[in-house]
Amino acid sequence: MSASVRTSHDVDACVQVDEALTRAFGILGKRWNALVLGSLRFGPAGFRELSRAIDGLSDSVLADRLAELTRHQLVHRRVDEGPPVAVTYELTERGRALLPALDQISAWAVEHLPPEPSAQ
Amino acid sequence: MSASVRTSHDVDACVQVDEALTRAFGILGKRWNALVLGSLRFGPAGFRELSRAIDGLSDSVLADRLAELTRHQLVHRRVDEGPPVAVTYELTERGRALLPALDQISAWAVEHLPPEPSAQ
DNA sequence: GATGTTGCTTCGAATTTCGAAGCTGCTACG
């Protein structure tokens, strides 16, 4: 192994551990994905509903994010052929499994992250 | 108020709940932040060390991310005036408080997120 | 049939992210 000087600990070892984290934040690390999942936390919702619920998110990006989350099978796109065709997005089991983690992050923000941009 | 048709539940109510999540993912939702925090999980590390540990992250972005995380007081920048000046980054208490959540996300990825980009 | 709502898509512009290179300060080698 290319063992060079280690100042404190072997950082290279983290790379393995972080592989799962890298995969997770390949999805969650995009600007609105976690918020979309968070908005679906309490039940299914339609496109326009989500668009209004998440402030600052444009339609084009929302469509992109929903497609991505659907592709990763975190949300499911259900089409109800009415006549008034209605599209509903809801979390899959995979998506629901992520909710406890999101709750924990939310709790962390409440406890440790001040509302101001850290200006205090 | 503009109360329109609700298909399933009142999504507007989520906005309040998601405020903490929004704040959290204002930081974690940027492309490398969570990985940087994850790399500091096991102890302090230097700039170059982090640069090599996180594959694909360029120096310019790393500097940006470290500055941001430092501004939010998630990491602490310690300067050891040698003569060989050494800079060390380490998690603050606020940053350490986030680790359990990151571990949970990592565990979720191991259980629910296949290594392939959802192609299975 | 005029207006409004839903579920998107397309467009060009603004913002962000990127990699490569460069710079200072120090050590090590010869």
Added chain:
DNA sequence: CGTAGCAGCTTCGAAATTCGAAGCAACATC
């Protein structure tokens, strides 16, 4: 001394992403 190397960044355009506004088809409401 001279060259080489490493640490810790900063600067620079180029590429990728994100943005808001507008448009469109299908339907409901007035």
